[in-house]
Amino acid sequence: MASxxxxxxxxGWLPWALLAPQVIVILVFFFWPAAQALLQSFxxxxxxxxxxxxxxxxxxxxxxxxxxxxxxFQTTAVFSxxxxxLGIGISLVLAVFADRVxxxxxxxxxxxxxxxxxxxAVAGVLWLFMLAPSIGVVSYALRAFGIEWNSLxxxxxxxxxxxxASVWKQxxxxxxxxxxxxQSIPKSLIEAAAIDGAHPWRRFWTIQFPxxxxxxxxxFVINVVYAFFDTFAIVDAATQGGxxxxxxxxxxxxxxxxxxxxxxxxxxxxSVVLMVIVIALTVVQFRFVEKKVQY
Amino acid sequence: MIExxxxxxxxxxxxxxLGVLVVGFPLxxxxxxxxxxAEAIVHAPMSLLPxxxxxxxxxxxxxGTGMGAASNAPVGRMMMVSLITALVIAIGKIAISLLxxxxxxxxxxxxxxxxxxxxxxxxMLPVEVRIGPTYAVVASLGLLNTYAGLTVPxxxxxxxxxxxxxxxxxxxxxxxxxxxxxxxGPMRFFKDVLLPLSTTSIAALFVxxxxxxxxxxxxxLLVTTEESMYPVVIGIKRMISGGDAxxxxxIVMATAVLAxxxxxxxxxxxxxxxxxxxxxxxx
Numbered sequence: 001m002a003s004x005x006x007x008x009x010x011x012g013w014l015p016w017a018l019l020a021p022q023v024i025v026i027l028v029f030f031f032w033p034a035a036q037a038l039l040q041s042f043x044x045x046x047x048x049x050x051x052x053x054x055x056x057x058x059x060x061x062x063x064x065x066x067x068x069x070x071x072x073f074q075t076t077a078v079f080s081x082x083x084x085x086l087g088i089g090i091s092l093v094l095a096v097f098a099d100r101v102x103x104x105x106x107x108x109x110x111x112x113x114x115x116x117x118x119x120x121a122v123a124g125v126l127w128l129f130m131l132a133p134s135i136g137v138v139s140y141a142l143r144a145f146g147i148e149w150n151s152l153x154x155x156x157x158x159x160x161x162x163x164x165a166s167v168w169k170q171x172x173x174x175x176x177x178x179x180x181x182x183q184s185i186p187k188s189l190i191e192a193a194a195i196d197g198a199h200p201w202r203r204f205w206t207i208q209f210p211x212x213x214x215x216x217x218x219x220f221v222i223n224v225v226y227a228f229f230d231t232f233a234i235v236d237a238a239t240q241g242g243x244x245x246x247x248x249x250x251x252x253x254x255x256x257x258x259x260x261x262x263x264x265x266x267x268x269x270x271s272v273v274l275m276v277i278v279i280a281l282t283v284v285q286f287r288f289v290e291k292k293v294q295y
Numbered sequence: 296m297i298e299x300x301x302x303x304x305x306x307x308x309x310x311x312x313l314g315v316l317v318v319g320f321p322l323x324x325x326x327x328x329x330x331x332x333a334e335a336i337v338h339a340p341m342s343l344l345p346x347x348x349x350x351x352x353x354x355x356x357x358x359g360t361g362m363g364a365a366s367n368a369p370v371g372r373m374m375m376v377s378l379i380t381a382l383v384i385a386i387g388k389i390a391i392s393l394l395x396x397x398x399x400x401x402x403x404x405x406x407x408x409x410x411x412x413x414x415x416x417x418x419m420l421p422v423e424v425r426i427g428p429t430y431a432v433v434a435s436l437g438l439l440n441t442y443a444g445l446t447v448p449x450x451x452x453x454x455x456x457x458x459x460x461x462x463x464x465x466x467x468x469x470x471x472x473x474x475x476x477x478x479x480g481p482m483r484f485f486k487d488v489l490l491p492l493s494t495t496s497i498a499a500l501f502v503x504x505x506x507x508x509x510x511x512x513x514x515x516l517l518v519t520t521e522e523s524m525y526p527v528v529i530g531i532k533r534m535i536s537g538g539d540a541x542x543x544x545x546i547v548m549a550t551a552v553l554a555x556x557x558x559x560x561x562x563x564x565x566x567x568x569x570x571x572x573x574x575x576x577x578x
Contacts, residue, residue, distance in 0.1 A: 005400055005401060005471075006468050007471045007472055008402055009401050009402055009481040010402075014482075015398040015399075015404045016398075018395065018397055018402075019395050019410055021390075021395075022391045022394070022414060022451055022452075023395075023410060023414075025447060025448070025450055025451040026451045028432060029447070029448040029451070030417045030420050030451060031420075033425040033427075033429040033431070033432055034425045034428070036425075036431070037425050037428050040427070040428065090314075094314045098311055100307045101307050101311065104311075108311050109570075110563070110566065111318075112314065112318055113566070113570075114318065114319070114322060114559060114562075115322075116506070117506060117555060117559040117562045118322075118510075118559075119509065119512065119558070120510060120512060121510075121529070121531065121532050122531060122554050125531055125551060126321045126324075126325055128535070130324060135337050137341060140340040141340075168321065172318075173573070176570055176574065177574060180570075180574045200303060232423065232512065233510075233513065233528070236512070236516075236532065237531075237535075254423065255426060255513065259426075259427075259430075268428075274423065275424045278419050278420070279419045
């Protein structure tokens, strides 16, 4: 596919007019605020915004010395590895089996894509309801096994709650990509292996899994981005970062420090750190897209 | 299916049915809870069969006549706010992305690729990494608690622009030449040739962006402070106080079901385009 058109229209002003709406929006609401965040991260202002002074890298140094920030980093790392790992593992299993039951694949797909339509905040509320300490159906069942479930007091329980809600919400998305990936693997490869006597289990590990690796890697990046950023609503609805700060992931902390604690400089410095993380993840993702295996 | 292995087929169905049950259970439970009285839910364990309060709960939720300790804003109004927001975001994103992609592909002008990359880079600047300053901009423009404030800052779309650009590049040049010979100008060509060709991509993007708009949480949380401008996703969170008995769970769950219906309908009715669009746009 050509990356340029051979035949084009000629007009001095029209292309500018066509681009104007999008460019105005990205300048006003994306680049200007991002530049402000960068600027603020080098400044310190008091809570009323009366005085502002230039403090260089002070905000970043404070962040590195701040135990709650480092703890939040660790929380986010644990959380995103769990969400990405579980989400990818479960959906891969489902997709592999759905790919096998040829005639029923579409039925299962229809039944499994529901959570995609559920808002993260609503997903958080649903799981909170199921796992609420005294009234939740699941926590009631857990009590029968001798587990006193209380996500308001026990941080492992709280973390489990947000991981479950996030994985549940993301399964549909991963499943659709794995299914599309599996269906694009040529049947002849699988048939040839079957004729050579390879069992389904062996075929999965030697053919399907390696050929799916681009999809798996892509989903890993997407799931990490999801866990970092899109799960804010789940955390806010289900645990509000509690108990204590044990489920306060980085995005939740930026919001909390900026809007509740009004520490603008610190919050901006955290934003900049997040920006660096997104840029790194996006670069990784696109480097990989270029090299993507085509079958 | 390559070979006949009845055992494996049974296992496949067993795993998938288990998967569907686990994935569907929270949704079923939500529906069940939305048909019971608040007392029945709080009295653990709640019944796993639908109760008889369906009409009462949904009416109470829609009109905001619940007795919960936290917010009791009418959900009907919130659904309206969500619907308008999601539609404006989805249609707005598609419209401005179509125009920018058209300009970038079909014209030659200075800084063309710079604009393309500038739009593309916004992928790396999600709302979450610039919430404070973006809020400040919207506040200084006086857009808090307005539909413009809820939608316009989210309306730029790198993915949509990129997708339309890729698609326009595959449109044969002969069509432009034919249009030129027939005396059609660029806008006429855009309206009568490109738009009709793009309907599938537009439909696919509409589903994805509608859900994106409907499910927005962090941004509306910042820019809406009045109950009358809450989207339903925010409203539902405000109805929960603490997480236990003081919350009117039956009304909350009725609201949750109401909040899920529009995006679920869009996904189900447009499943074919949605799956295609999702798998295509992200590549």
